[in-house]
Amino acid sequence: MLEESLIADLVTDLPAAVRLQRLVSTLRNHFGCGAVGLLKIEHDILKPVALHGLVREALGRRFVISQHPRLAAILASRNPVRFEPDCGLPDPYDGLLAEQPGQALPVHDCMGIALYIEGRCWGVLTLDALEAGSFSQAAVFELQRYSLLVEAAVRTTELEQANRALRLNHQADEQQFEPAAKLRYELIGQSKVLQQILQELTVVANSDLPVLLLGETGVGKELFARHLHRSSARASKPMIYLNCAALPESLAESELFGHNKGAFSGAHSDRAGRFEAADGGTLFLDEVGELPLLVQAKLLRVLQNGEIQRLGSDKTRLVNVRLVAATNRDLKQQVKSGEFRADLYHRLSVYPLPIPPLRERRDDIPLLAGHFLELNRSRLGLRALRLAPAAELALLTYDWPGNVRELEHVISRAAIKALSHGAARSDIVTLGAELLDIDSVTVAEHHTALNNPVQHNAAITLKQAINQLQRQMIQQALTQHEGSWSQAARQLELDPSNLHKLAQRLGLK
Numbered sequence: 133m134l135e136e137s138l139i140a141d142l143v144t145d146l147p148a149a150v151r152l153q154r155l156v157s158t159l160r161n162h163f164g165c166g167a168v169g170l171l172k173i174e175h176d177i178l179k180p181v182a183l184h185g186l187v188r189e190a191l192g193r194r195f196v197i198s199q200h201p202r203l204a205a206i207l208a209s210r211n212p213v214r215f216e217p218d219c220g221l222p223d224p225y226d227g228l229l230a231e232q233p234g235q236a237l238p239v240h241d242c243m244g245i246a247l248y249i250e251g252r253c254w255g256v257l258t259l260d261a262l263e264a265g266s267f268s269q270a271a272v273f274e275l276q277r278y279s280l281l282v283e284a285a286v287r288t289t290e291l292e293q294a295n296r297a298l299r300l301n302h303q304a305d306e307q308q309f310e311p312a313a314k315l316r317y318e319l320i321g322q323s324k325v326l327q328q329i330l331q332e333l334t335v336v337a338n339s340d341l342p343v344l345l346l347g348e349t350g351v352g353k354e355l356f357a358r359h360l361h362r363s364s365a366r367a368s369k370p371m372i373y374l375n376c377a378a379l380p381e382s383l384a385e386s387e388l389f390g391h392n393k394g395a396f397s398g399a400h401s402d403r404a405g406r407f408e409a410a411d412g413g414t415l416f417l418d419e420v421g422e423l424p425l426l427v428q429a430k431l432l433r434v435l436q437n438g439e440i441q442r443l444g445s446d447k448t449r450l451v452n453v454r455l456v457a458a459t460n461r462d463l464k465q466q467v468k469s470g471e472f473r474a475d476l477y478h479r480l481s482v483y484p485l486p487i488p489p490l491r492e493r494r495d496d497i498p499l500l501a502g503h504f505l506e507l508n509r510s511r512l513g514l515r516a517l518r519l520a521p522a523a524e525l526a527l528l529t530y531d532w533p534g535n536v537r538e539l540e541h542v543i544s545r546a547a548i549k550a551l552s553h554g555a556a557r558s559d560i561v562t563l564g565a566e567l568l569d570i571d572s573v574t575v576a577e578h579h580t581a582l583n584n585p586v587q588h589n590a591a592i593t594l595k596q597a598i599n600q601l602q603r604q605m606i607q608q609a610l611t612q613h614e615g616s617w618s619q620a621a622r623q624l625e626l627d628p629s630n631l632h633k634l635a636q637r638l639g640l641k
């Protein structure tokens with residue numbers, strides 16, 4: 133019975149994610165529908181927190197309420213809202229139900245209810261079905277009745293999470309960020325590695341130590357830096373960004389420390405530098421490895437005495453700035469080769485934090501893909517945008533040398549290509565693997581690996597090379613057999629259950 137199992141979960145100690153996941157799967161079983169979603173409201177967006185029956189990438193999507201009339205209608209009512217099968221409004225999950233993943237099927241029956249906690253709207257619960265007439269009037273009444281238990285489960289989770297944040301001494305004030313900025317800077321991903329980094333970041337945020345973010349290009353170092361600032365006690369003060377690679381030596385001093393009128397030709401008025409602008413807050417030095425040696429010396433002086441002097445002024449000013457720096461270069465190596473000052477390196481790298489490349493946290497790929505699909509759907513004014521199963525597989529198996537930035541570009545490019553190849557904005561637009569244009573790279577690399585093993589092994593370890601080859605062979609077999617695991621297993625001469633286990637270990641499932 134639904135009521136009993138919801139109550140049993142309420143009185144059991146469960147991790148937040150498990151509690152909400154059990155909630156949506158219990159509801160889906162009870163209502164016998166295609167999908168159930170629990171979405172939390174954050175300013176002007178709805179963010180999925182638990183989904184059942186939808187493709188995995190849907191969890192990474194952020195739905196701007198004004199762009200999804202069904203969600204807006206559910207939020208506008210205190211009662212359950214059901215959309216008739218012939219309702220013309222697009223459904224946010226069109227093409228995303230997992231029941232028939234190969235097909236871009238629209239939702240034909242849908243209902244939802246706004247959830248309230250302590251008098252404030254928390255979010256929505258949605259139920260969707262591919263078949264028209266799946267929800268009777270009795271089901272609508274039931275939804276209203278059970279929504280109280282759903283609200284209780286959500287409230288329990290929120291309290292547990294608040295307690296946990298308190299324990300971590302989390303002081304970020306979520307209210308002070310503009311909605312658009314929040315969406316832009318939100319870190320998407322649920323992989324273990326990402327969650328661990330976020331936890332570490334939250335703790336180090338409050339220590340006020342200088343942090344050095346290390347990682348390949350496009351892994352999200354700037355986003356992590358913003359998260360660090362938002363989680364620190366300096367969150368209400370500015371975070372000032374400085375790209376050290378775009379800082380010509382001649383302008384560096386004035387950019388960093390400011391200048392007085394007449395300090396040099398072209399200095400028509402007094403101007404504060406980045407250090408002053410960041411006073412009380414955080415200064416983010418991106419691509420710090422590119423900083424010219426001369427500027428490194430000047431920067432070091434400020435870090436040693438906390439004082440700055442504007443160009444053309446004899447007055448010194450005290451500043452209180454927390455430094456966060458990022459680089460995709462090997463700074464230790466740069467110190468050895470004399471390109472980077474050792475004393476500055478030690479000042480900046482008090483707390484080094486490596487951000488792993490995307491290929492080492494493949495679990496995040498579907499969620500990130502979902503996030504970028506929804507952004508592109510909105511930007512291009514499409515009714516629905518989704519990935520074909522072969523395309524999702526291609527994303528999962530590719531090695532992503534350009535990391536998250538490359539994934540973002542691959543999806544944006546494919547969405548535009550789909551339109552230029554004749555897809556209509558009112559359709560459910562499906563991105564096939566051929567539109568992503570990454571398969572060919574994978575196959576080419578595979579070819580190089582096989583034909584040039586010595587050179588290849590020099591760049592990666594033997595284990596990584598074997599994993600890569602296994603991933604590619606599984607992907608190719610699945611593509612050849614249109615996603616059929618049993619036929620792929622036969623081709624690879626593997627037992628189907630062993631293939632599933634292997635695919636899971638390789639992050640393909």
Ligand SMILES: Nc1ncnc2c1ncn2[C@@H]1O[C@H](COP(=O)(O)OP(=O)(O)OP(=O)(O)O)[C@@H](O)[C@H]1O
Pocket residue numbers: 316318319320321347348349350351352353354355356418458459460500503536537540
């Ligand atoms: N976890 C994430 N969630 C959402 N978007 C992300 C995530 N990580 C990266 N991005 C996006 O990927 C792009 C690249 O991220 P970012 O600029 O932070 O990388 P970076 O490591 O600083 O790169 P570089 O070293 O080249 O400066 C940005 O558009 C960013 O918004």
